Amino acid sequence: MNRYGEKAMRQRRITVVVVMVLLLAAGFAGGRFSVWLQYPIVKDKAFGNLSYAYNEIRANYLNGADSKALVDGAAEGMVGSLQDPYSVYLPEDKGEAYVQSYQDHFVGIGVEIRQEDGAFIVDSVIKGAPAEKAKVRKEDELTAIDGKSVKGLSFDELKAKLQGETGSTVMLDVSRSGKPLTVKVVRGDVPVLTVASEMKPGGIGVITISRFAEKTAKEFDAAIQSLQKQGMKALLLDLRGNPGGLLNPTIEIANRFVPKGKTIVQVVYKDEKRVLTHKSSQKTPWKLPIAILVDAHTASSAEVLTAALKDTAGAQVVGEKTFGKGIVQNFNQLKDGSVLKLTEAQWRTPNGQWIHKKGIDPNVVVAAPDYALLPRLDAGLKLAVGDYGDRVVTVQKMLQTIGYDTGKGTGIYDEATAAAVRTFQQQESLPVTGDMNDKTAYRILTKLMAKYQAEDPQRNKAMELLNAAVTSAPPAQ
Structure with a gap:
């Protein structure tokens, strides 16, 4: 090969090397750009401080540190810096418990316990739960679980011992009227009920909603149907102490009362980039008088329902000014069970009012007794x-x-x-x-x-209003 051929081959080798270097550089830049797209936090100057603290703790902290705990702590601190009491990061077990709180059942034995002078007493047995089937009774004193004394346990420790997998067995030693008994309970689904109902004299149906969870609307429908079969002439809806909960079941319940096409609530997101107006899809017009009981602890979704029925369905609101939580949180559960709950929107009543930190004024003010x-x-x-x-x-x-x-x-x-x-x-x-x-x-x-x-002066006043409405109503045709 002549010197011109050798020179050409060297140039090709140099070109190949340059191309490879360029490809490597492009790949590096592309990878870095991809990281920036997936994890924009790395572009923030303060991220260097976070990374430094993480590395220093992992490498040099005297007592050692768990990496997952460090990351969870950082996430909790980040959300905490918002100084918003409604936004929170809940790691793993806490996240699981939060999600479970909205479900219609949990796995356990189904008892409510109170602590009394160091003893654990069954305060109530949930209807249909495993404990009821095993004939555990109210006022039983729980003395041992699976042969081990409960003396000195905290409530959380006691709860952990009573919980377990579906189908597993727990042996309870109880004292009933001074007599020792051993009760075998097979753990299973415990229903979580959020709606209670009863018929009062004069055909006044009373429905109490404790909070809004996954199956609240279905429970509510069942309660309405039961009261209608008993000849309900008016409805008293008790939302006192209701802290709110999920929005969807609230809207489903409102659909029954708010006239079709009327606004139930308007949800407004950051910078009004997205505005969701929920309108009623009512199927059958509601014709019976309605009154709603509220107090200073009626909040969030309970206020959504109160405002919707007050503004559009002619409901009489009785009691005290509501709490005033006019903002909306969305929550997402991550792969490890952790939950990020974040304030992302605020809401307006059908009349266009913002109620956050203001509350809803009742039509008839009645204070609770001191x-x-x-x-x-x-x-x-x-x-x-x-x-x-x-x-x-x-x-x-x-x-x-x-x-x-x-x-x-x-x-x-x-x-x-x-x-x-x-x-x-x-x-x-x-x-x-x-x-x-x-x-x-x-x-x-x-x-x-x-x-x-x-x-109960608030309930009695609402009953008085409803009885008057029933008496003055024209006879059914």
Whole structure:
């Protein structure tokens, strides 16, 4: 080969090398661009600080650190920096529990437990749950699970021992009226019900919705059908204490009352780039009078339903101004079960009103009695002569409300208070000590609840309005 041929071959080799270098460079640039597209956080200058902190902790932290925990902590901190109480990152188990809270069932045995002077007492047995089938009863004292004493366990530890896989067995040792028993319970689906109903005199149907979950609309439809079969003439919808929940079942329920084509709610996203107007798809016009009970704890989706029925369906809203949560959170569950819940929109009533931090005013204002607003007494309560403080004030007000004289009630647990407690304990067949404990507090709360159920001024006013509406309504043709 001559020198010109050798020169040409060298040039080709150089060209090939240059092309390979260019291809490698292009591949590197393309890969980096792809990373930027998938993970825009890497372009942020502050990402270097996050990466540095992660690497330093992993390499040098004295006690070692789990990488997953570090990333979860960073995500929680990032969402926390928004200073929005409704936006939250929930890692794994917490995320799973959050999603499960909206489902229509969970796996367990189906009991509600209260703690009473160190003992775990069955407060109620859920209808249709495995515990009911196994004949566990209200007021059974749970003493052991699978042969191991429950003494000293926390509520979370107790819950973990009662839960398990569908079909698995748990052995419960209980004390029933002082007699020891062992009950075998096969874990299974426990229904989560969010709707309760009853028929009141005069044909007033009452439906209470505790929150809005996956099957709330179906439960509501079943309740309506049951009340209609009983001859319902008017509907009282109790949303007091309802914190909200999922929007879809709320809209499904509103469809029954809001005239077809009328707006139920308008959801407005960031910078009004997207506005969703939910209109009623009502099939059969609703003709019966409606009243809605609300209070300061009626929030979110419960306010959506309240506003829709007040603005478009002629519902009378009775009670107190609602909470005022006029924003919408969307949540997504990630592959590991974690959940990101983020405020992404706000909503307007059918009349075009923003209610966030304002609430909804009732048509008829009726305050709850003062005793209904008293704080609950926490488990582990122990009060005796000489004690003082807010808990003593609460006990004194509770006793006074149910007819026991505690003297001046100044917040000091004095002899007059102890005497009132002794009288109450004696009448309730409790150990007479004059001291406050969980068992005594529970009985006092039971009496208070019974008094409220009998008096309930908000419910009574709503019933009065509905009875008047039924009486004045023209006869059916």
